[in-house]
Amino acid sequence: MVSGDQSRSTAPATPEEAFCPADIMLVRTWLHNRSLHTARAYRADVAEFARFTGKPMAEVQLADLQEWHDSMSSASDATRRRRMSAVKSVLTHGAKLGFLQHDAGAAFRLERGRDSLNERILSRPQTLAMLAAEKDPRRHALLALLYGTGLRLSEACGLRWRDMTRRQSGGIATIFGKGGKTRHVQVSASLWKEIMAVKVDGGPDAPVIPGHDGGPLHVRAAHRVVKRAAKRAGLPDDASAHWLRHAFASHQLDAGQPVHWVQAQLGHSSLATTTRYSHANPDAVGADLLA
Template identity: 55%
Template sequence: MAPATDAKRPRISDDDRLVNMWLHNRSANTSRAYRADVDAFRQWTGKPLADVVLDDLQGWFDGLTGSDATRRRKLASVKSALAFGVRVGFLDVDVGAALRLERGRDRLSERILTEEDVKRIIEQEPCPRKRVALRVLYFMGLRISEMCALKWRDMTRRQQGGVASVFGKGNKTRHVLVPAKLWKEIVAVRADDWRPDTPVVPGHDGSPLHLRAAHRLVKRAAKRAGLPDASAHWFRTCLRSIWAMVSSGLMQVEAGTPSSPPAIMPRMPASMTSPVVQPTRPALPAPMQRPEFCVRATQAKTRPSMAI
């Protein structure tokens, strides 16, 4: 007889079990995005994943809206889930393997703000709390999910500024320097009854800042500065591009530039990180000289004989 707890446990479909196993040990943000992609595909087809054919996957992909990068990411999520189902024996055929995922055009250079643009976005924000959020994103080079998850237990005070222990993408922890001026601004918006689990960048009511609210905050600030297409990730790309050029010797660190480079240097356009090489005149070939052993051999042949 089965235990009573099993009778109360809600039954889930095989597709739900497959998705849960596929997303096991992934981060919360990754799981949320991937699950939404697969759920949208399942809702569009209206059939179990075991009955999906190539026509379903092609029709769903052709009907997707949004940017090319977003459409490719959603297709990659569904293809990954189908391939995982075949590996664990839930599915018989991987229909996603027959659909080629073409590489899109690299538009990274179009998503890089200048340092002046970022400063204008920050300076035109009237709310001190929101201005601190923008400065944390830029001067610490954080992803927006990392900023929302940052607690005061992750912050360590130093004589000048501090250090933040950031737990981010890939379940990796890195240590980011916090400039002294930014540290003072963060402390200024901190609640008086703060505890170790108090968020570093709080919401309007002191609770942790929600991810969607943080995105809206950045979008409104960027639109106010005349940059409606900018997003939070553009802040990080701007910072990393600056330090990529600094490390390449193309620019010097100026006042107001974040005091530490990001932990991982970015993929940057070659035109931004490669020093300019001036064309040089080819060197003229050196005059041909006879090797020393040839000279000695010639002298030996021309030496007069001493025989009588």
């Protein structure tokens, strides 16, 4: 229903328990004003490093980062880069604020990984097959929202009706996204009709995509919906909600949507990030991917 690497020592009950008292304050200031999803992921990465070294951040040396990096040989390149980037970031933050006497991560050179984005972009037939196989209206609406707008999973789950504005054709969703940035995302007429069909509460704080009980849809539950839909469509095991975001970007550009429009829709701070998907015809108009 819809609703709500191996370390040197035994993992503590919570990520924060991996830190000494001084490091708890350091990590809290580092994560201040980040989104809940981002903060959770970054805290877990830094806690994993703290468990591995068994040291407070003030005692960390370059050799510790190198050893941890080498210990993650079984992890994917993307996972290893993400973890190392998180640790380098907190060390830099600590040094700038005077929490740490030196930045041990400054000398660690993070390798540029192979760009495998093309492996995570679904074709139109694959994407439509994923949606067609989902018969539950709420679950289908979730998949349609992710593909039809390019929202991140956490953004879709956090969307409330107070964030939605009706327009003559479709509407606008106001998204409070990554990095505390606000953007306005176009919602096509067909998608607006679909999400209206699963609306269970007329209040402004009601979720746009409700859970089975009418309450907010939890990110973990939404993740399971996407994984099950991908499996039914015969997609790779690592297919995720972010693959629908990639598909949105690629298919809109293929349909001739201007690259700056796609950039704004996705909330990319850099145009270079958007142009990784393809090159768009600047004179073309957008497409209703769900029509």
